[in-house]
Amino acid sequence: MSETLLQTDGLTKRFGALTANDEITLGVDRGEIRGLIGPNGSGKTTFFNSLTGFYTPDEGTVTFDGTDITGWESHRIAREGVGRTFQIAAPFGNMTVRQNMLAVQTPKSVDEHERAQEILEFLDIDHIADDDASGMSGGQKKLLGLGRVLMLDPECILLDEPTAGVNPALADRILEHLRELNDRGTTFMIIEHDMDVLKQIVDTVSVLDQGRHIVQGTFEEVSTDDRVREAYLGSADDDEVPV
Amino acid sequence: MRDNLKNTVNRRQFTKAAGLTGALGVTGVAGCLGGGSDRGGDKFKFGVVTSLSGDLRFGGEVTRRGYDLWKKTINENGGIEVDGSSYEVELTYADAKSDPSTGADAASQMITSEKVDAVLGPYSSNVTLAVAPIMEKNQTPHISGSAESPRIWEEQYKHTFGTVPTVTLIARQAAEEILSLDPTAESVYVSGVNGPFSKATASAMRDAAENKGVEVLAYDLNPSDTDWTSVVSSAKSEDPDLHFHGGHIGSHVSLLKAADQLNYDPNGFFCHYGVNTSDFKDGLGGDASGTFGATVWLPSIERTGGKLFGSAADYAKAARDEFDQSPDYTQAASSAAGIVYQQALEELGAAPPLSDTEQSKLVSILEDIEVQTFYGDVTFDKEGDFYHNNTTTSPLPVQLQGDDDEAVVVGSSASASEANYPVSE
């Protein structure tokens, strides 16, 4: 089962003189969990944004499940089956948790109320379903962010630091949920700084440095790779060197 | 400034303000109380709808002075005499804010809530056109001392009357006289504000020139708050003998200032409405001299009658004593509107408050009325384009002359002074 689900080919995004993504060619297989790492400013979030239609790439293509989705509007990409979360998990204000879930544009055939209830139960936040979403804890907000994406029933989910700022117990729970979802067939690509977290969950890791895709491999392969060490040591954030 | 300070909130207003607070949010309750329907029978009560704020507050202020002065004077003289007893006059005001919708509500308030005997009209044609239908529906008499727009009379409202001849007549007759001054003008540049009254004025000026066979170099309408240097530059390059301008005081001031700044100097400027107001003279700060205008009334004018005020001069003195400013014809016509009611009520012979049938009778009396006042003879047309407009009072061309920019009559009439023409600074 090594069929490629999401493939970028020479994906390039420039901001004026700065090239944030430099000809990134990268494929994610169906059913895998892919980690995406790199020093700060290496272009990880930009890559997500280019993939999901928030930025129009200057060059290159994005193919999802055989369909060229380059330049599509983000909501269309989402409906096509690529969900994503943001680094900052902000619920929509003035609404309950459940209403946040119902806001998602689900496929017409789905009974959204039923689905929302299932997902909330799956994530163990159904007990606060009718509370004001703005009153949730940070970790609960992350769960809600994940829950909203699940409403789309996506084949592939891009997660931007799913456990950042969440207490360890809740972080473990989130990872547990991800694994379970992966077992059911969902493909993931995860930006994560916490290498302990990454180690537990990913199948393979892609490393970005200065906008370029420099290495891909298993966690062990990558963590011993010289280019990766250099990339991290070369940057100011030496605390982020993988061990 | 002084007259405004005088109008600080008095006790009656204060009571109303207090009542207002109560009325907020509980319209229903306030409605049942009827908000001011507690009128006694010892006074004639008139509702005044005029614009004290909004775009047309200049004129609104002038009409208010006219109505106020009439009320004050008649009450000092004991009031309106009906069948041997005298009844004082009470005015109740509403600010239409130059807004037809507010004006319509004000009219309704006067009739159904304040239960006035008659209404003195709003300033500006837009508000008049919204108020008049309500007068029709309620069959309440309504005289405006300021409505000069021809549109109002075209609508043929039975209950609405006006003491000022429509501007179509005023501007045209004055313009024709000014065009006859020696040396006779061969060309004229007509500008105006693109507003209902001003456009009617400018087009009457244009018609006058065309009637006299004078070449009209341009007929140039502009938004009121435009920068008038463009008009002045265009006019200057056309080099007309005379410049005619239809607008309100604000636009005259802006136009003449721009002309001064650009050294544009035709033989004369004729502006209508309002060269004879202190607003205009103050606005130009001494540069108003020589400007031509049109009027139907001046403090110095001789008129045949003198009901309430002995003569134009008497009225002017009373006005100056009260407001510290010379009255212009709108103010005079507003006071005259009151005098017309006074005469009509005397003829009607009914004590206040007037019943519906008495109000209808009052309207019939107004249709046939002939009053001789300090302002001139007032009658109302019974048919035609000027239905219910007083076209009897004759218009005159004036010019601001002398050190204090006194308006004097010029042109062909017997009492006319020599015009400063071509105008020299």
Added chain:
Amino acid sequence: MVSTELLSQSIINGLLLGGIYVTVGVGFALVFGVLEIIDFAVGEYVMLGAFTGAIVAPMVGGEGLLVVPLAFVAFFLVGVVIQPFIHHVTTGDRPMPLLMGLVFTFGLATFMRGSILTIFGPNTRNVPTNALSGGIEIGGLGTFPEVRVVTAVVGVLSLVAFMYYLYRTTGGTAIRAIAEDRDIARLMGVNINRYQSIAYGVYAGLTATGGVFIGLIYSAGPGMGLQYTAFAFFMIVLAGLGYLPGIIISGIVLGLAQSLTAVYLGGELVFFVLFGMIYVLLLVRPEGLLGKGEVA
């Protein structure tokens, strides 16, 4: 006058009209760009300045120009006192701070306009000047009205002075730091309250000064402010939000469009063309005419 002279005169008129708009736009651009305040009262500072001219000038020998420094100082102080209120409603945990500031200043504008109308009445008042009257004729080109020329020069000079202050002085640096990031500015030890108040005070003073000149050109009246509020808004978006020198360009564009439309297309069309142009320009160039503004 031949028609080329009408053309050159119209261009002169347009440029000088643009100068008037610049005097209103400069301060406004500052409070928008630096304090992120959209001040609905901007036109009312113009009105208050013009009124100050009309009332004070007769006391100082009928010379409106002498009122200028007084107007600046007086409204600088007014601005310094008002700014904390605006600052307060546009910060903290309030929802939609942009709108809060807008509505607060809308109330402020209503208060100012209503107070002047109630106290001084509706009359138009002259702001006298003996120093500047008439125009200087330059053969072949046209007439340069003295008072308008001085106004335009003052407008441009105050822009230059502003730029100098912002980029060459400590206070200016502090203000720019605040514009970049309030929290960092605070960490750097900048008393942001003081500098924000100063910036707003300078804006109020300058706009009122512009008002004195506008009073000299036209006259003073309680309702005159509204149109300048509109123009101030249009000035800063055409300039490109946050890009101060763009104010000159937008002044020129607005002034010329107005003047040339009036002469060559018809006076009635002036504002239709002007507002239509602003709308279309915003759609096609939201980053300002020069493309140097920030796009929200």
Added chain:
Amino acid sequence: MGTENDLTVRDRFQALLGRDDAHLWLFGIGAVVLAVLPFALSTFWTRIALGALMWIGLAQSWNMIGGYAGYLDFGHGAYFGVGAFVTGIVMVELELPFVAGLLIAGVFCAVLAYVVGVPTLRLSGAYFAIATWAFAEAIKELALILEITGGTYGMTFPTGPGTSGIPLVGWPDEMFFYYLMMVLTLGTIALAYFLFEHSEFGFRVKAIRDHEDAAQSLGIDATKIKRRVYVISCVIAALFGGANAYYITFIHPNDVLAPIITDQMIIMALLGGLGTIGGPIIGGVLIFLLNRLSSLFLGNTTIYLPLIGLLIMVTVLFAPSGVIGILRGEVGREDVKQNLRELAEKFDIL
């Protein structure tokens, strides 16, 4: 804490507001009260009540795009005016009854709003606000120079029996217009309630307002949804414009297209409480009554103008979530004190 007996009036009120069906109850009771109200009122107070109803509806229509969708529409009044003129043109030029005019005005403004919305909604924040403002000014100027609108002479509507086109309505009087406004306003409130508070559509609108990127990533087509909200809110303003024009009988570009129309809608929605159903209702009633009654009852002074200005400032200072915030108990003595303290700190300017 506390038993039933300890509840204060405010607590009870909040409890009532908190009930699921409270809104429906309030709406039902309100509708009944409104329906019988004119029988208790004089003609004048009926007019005032119908004016208040109209402004509630207008404020609510602005609240849809401004409060729920978060787009500061400074040109909303343009649709009020265009609705008025289209209704008038249909009645005067085509000699059709009012109902036809109103329907055509609604359809016309739907198309206009769609065409305008496509490019304009690409802008956001202050840009959108100023673009819509310029658009509205341009529309006003256009109406002043067009022949068909009557230009600067304005337009007088046909009145009298038969002009309404509604069976059983003779000469349309205050009662007729009252019920017309009542139907429009209650319809607007009901629409706002079901659209924005009780449907996925409304959740999506709020999602876009709060976090447009996140909403997009959840499959929500923000462009399409914003355009829908814009068109709906504009059509409502147009319907009120047409109804009001027929009621006033005379319209002029300087009146029905005045920027103050938009300003009032914004102030009402904001002071009442943005992005809520109750806010524009409370704001609309309060501001309209304050404005109208003060100009009518304090008719020979303009002192009410600065007072209204002060009121607006004080509300923004102390009740940022509007009057509805006060009713919800968000503006207690402590909050005011806290507010004053924070304000005082900002005076640290020496």
